[in-house]
Amino acid sequence: MRHAIMVEEKSGDRKIPVAQYTRMSTEHQRYSTENQTQFIAGFASEHGMEIVRSYQDDGKSGLSIEGRKGLKQLLEDVQRGQVDFVAVLVYDVSRWGRFPDPDEAAVHEHTCKRNGIQVIFCAEQFGNDTSLGSTLLKSLKRSMAAEYSRELSVKVFAGHRNLVQRGYRQGGAPGLGLRRQLIDEHHNVKGLLHRRDRKNIQSDRVVLVPGPAEEIATVHRIYRLFLDHGMPERVIASLLNRENVLTDYGRPWTRGTVHQILTNEKYIGNNVYNHTSYKLKIQHVRNPPDQWIRKDGAFESIVPLDWYLKVQAVIASRSHHLDDGEMLKVLAQILEKCGALSGLIIDEEDCAPSSAAYRSRFGSLLRAYNLIGFLPGRDYSYLEINRALRQRHPEVLTEIQRGIEQVGGFAHRDRETDLLNVNGEFSASLVIARCKLTPAGSYRWRIRLDTSLSPDITVVARMNHDNTAPFDFYLLPSIDFTSAFLPYAECNGFALDAYQFETLDVFYLLAARVPLAEAA
Template sequence: MVGHDKIGGSSENGHEVRNLRVAEYVRMSTEHQKYSTENQSDAIRRYASQHGLTIVRSYIDSGRSGLNIEGRSGLRQLIADIEGGEPGFSVVLVYDISRWGRFQDADESAFYEYRCRRAGVRVEYCAEQFENDGSIGSDVQKVVKRRMAAEYSRELSVKVFAGQCRLIEMGYRQGGMAGFGLRRELRDEHGRPKGLLGRGEQKSIQTDRVVLVPGPSKEVGIVRWIYRQFVEARNDEKAIAAELNDRGIFTDLNRPWTKGTVHQILINEKYIGNNVWNHVSFKLKQKRVANDPTTWVRADGAFQGIVDTTLFDAARKIIEARSYHLSNGEMLDLLRSLYKRTGLLSGLIIDEAEGCPSSKAYQHRFGGLLKAYKLVGFTPDRDYRYIEINRALRRRYPSVVADTIAGLERAGGHVQRDTLTDILTINREFTASLTIVRSFQTQAGSLRWRVRLDRGLLPDLTIAVRMNRDNCAVRDYLLLPSLDMDRHFLRLKEDNALWFDAYRFDSLGPLFEMAERVSIAEAA
């Protein structure tokens, strides 16, 4: 309930403090109407009125995610005004902890509050049932609330991703422009067409869906001409782009054609009707990463294609064959030369470069662009090492499962493995799932692990294999019973609570002992 006593304390002579100048901060993403900026502001103003406070400044972030501070101009301006000195107020009123932010690192949320407090301005959460007075009780509740806010975003992200995957497999388009020669068509919940969406337009009804359909016949004809020129006339992308520009034809963005824009048409499966998604991830506003093709979500034949599949396959073979005659050294020399000319590298820069194999060719030859970058001495601004670590752990997973099953069977246990879910049924008595947990380092150099507990399949036991600092060897094992775990994730440090040590082991011996069969006579 908003309005419980928190700020209206007493001064040294026992009189209640009145007419304190305060600011309000409100934030809304797209979550729920109760978090609209208007509703937050109304609640804050009622709170201020009940406590004799005067709101002199308002800072607003409308339609902004709370996962990080980037793009939140309201919060950034608030902190800048406070740290700039003489902001004109001594307290910031916020509706609740989640409106301050759903930062994935709870310490980040505390850090921004600390910056305000260090400058002499206190943050007060109007709808929370505690006073933000620096006491142990309030600090503990803030930590819990911050973790809950972060966990909400993580759980929501998992649900949204699963829903998007399902829609892709059903043939619906998820985000992005249609592309030259195609259009986005809006359909209702029964699949009936409602009309075409223009550039920048979005659906307004949640149950509506979007599919790709052929665009104007002139554009469709140009796309098919591009493929014929490339496959049959053997003209390269640069020559095709030059002819399109000479004819006064522009791209779907009303720009001149380039080698790269032609190349993208030649390699995109949407032109043969395939719905492919998850090429790139940007979950929870963290680092944008290029995903391994094995993780892509696809539905072949979801749309009406405008290019013959045979022609598309022929174009892809031509593109792939370009680098076959080049040795690894020659390909790297071309990439190194490009890096020296441009000062940086990306898939688009490679595709636009004259006389250089395509980015796809480097991916196939060297097992990924990042490996090719490393070989020529280029390090991207973002740290992509964890992609390689995750790939290595995925390759390791089958052998870890096999070794676990072998150990259980050597102990006399009987193991059944579900090929779809990898759930192990041991002695027909209990189930277990196995997960490999990579380590990561904080800025201070401490190790952290994030263990995912499968609350969907609900195994009786989660076997978490924690990796060491370099993620190249096993550090220890956690045998986590579902009955004692009520969360989707565990965030672990090197040293955890004493109760947690009961689940930690240096080997899987205790698990094997659980599966061991002992005769009744011997037990007696």
């Protein structure tokens, strides 16, 4: 089938300047970037095109745009308008991405189109145009790519489950006193894997074996100090650091790293998998114990079982005498002291229940956090700023209501959702975006749209560099914007900055009432 090309044909011998994007994922090696490049080059030659720029992602999954520097750079260049091409050639829909949500692939393609750059899929059987047939086939292909990812995820998990239950190690550092040993399909030993080494033959397997004697002695010493001398983890860490004994990563000890030695079942030879999961790269989830996959006695233990059980009894007893309220009180005190919470922060606190105890008592750390009013986030250093911005939110909403009233309009505010209903004609929500300085010295804004409210317009107030006052405003109609197309940077290109304003005067004009002369 001959593809319909919508880019403008050039007169004479001048060729159409285009870019190419190629991607190779580890789970689909048959689509090498070399093969894609060769096919795209033939397509370009056939249609009078010249490839003037290349974007590439090697060994990157198509489930998410995170980590795909090539695609990110392509989208940034397109949105800045600083490109010397009029189209992007891609081998097929799956190389653009196998996003779990097919709409995400469409959003990234639309980002290119709205900036005048067409995305052309060279190996697909549908035309690269906007006809009904092409649109339907492209949507179907996106859905098929997403479904492929879901099916592959199920198959990979089933394979991992089988291997774990057969006693093979599935990823992760071995830990102090242990080493990863490579064996072939007939269980013949092939040697030890060093840090960052990976097996390169699919049928090979990895098991854990005892490491150097001096490391095993350190592990034993940690257990004896805890059991025989009653030393808590922080004291043990301090003792080891004074003696210049380092962890397996060559770092000083902390309460948390000692706690890991005392609580990880791999030291008694158990192979435990699926503590956490990250299916389809959507969200990290800490799974309950009944979902763990385990094989007891899979490896040679380096810690006696009775030592391990006694340690677990001591650790569990720390929280047994505390009721739920007392445990939450301790957790709130840690939050007040540290300004944030995580499993490691909790485990670093002396005389406090471990993070495992909180998971066991409340079902998950997240539920315990919620019970004391803590909302975890990645950027803990901005916790105070976020709290101040949340307090500022109702104040700004009140200011907007006053501005609407001053131009003759009215706005009803929903007390539960803070959604504004303006003149009974349209709805609006307010998002206050925190400003953050990047390591490169530029500024970025964290913007999260509350799509569950379905506002007609989202007013984004981007804060200034010290987050004390609004820097500028964006008025974003919901019909034109998604979470993938937002003004995160100082300059975002004309397509976005056309919605940028220094004040909210334009928004107030939308709500203004204009008096009409009485008809004769």
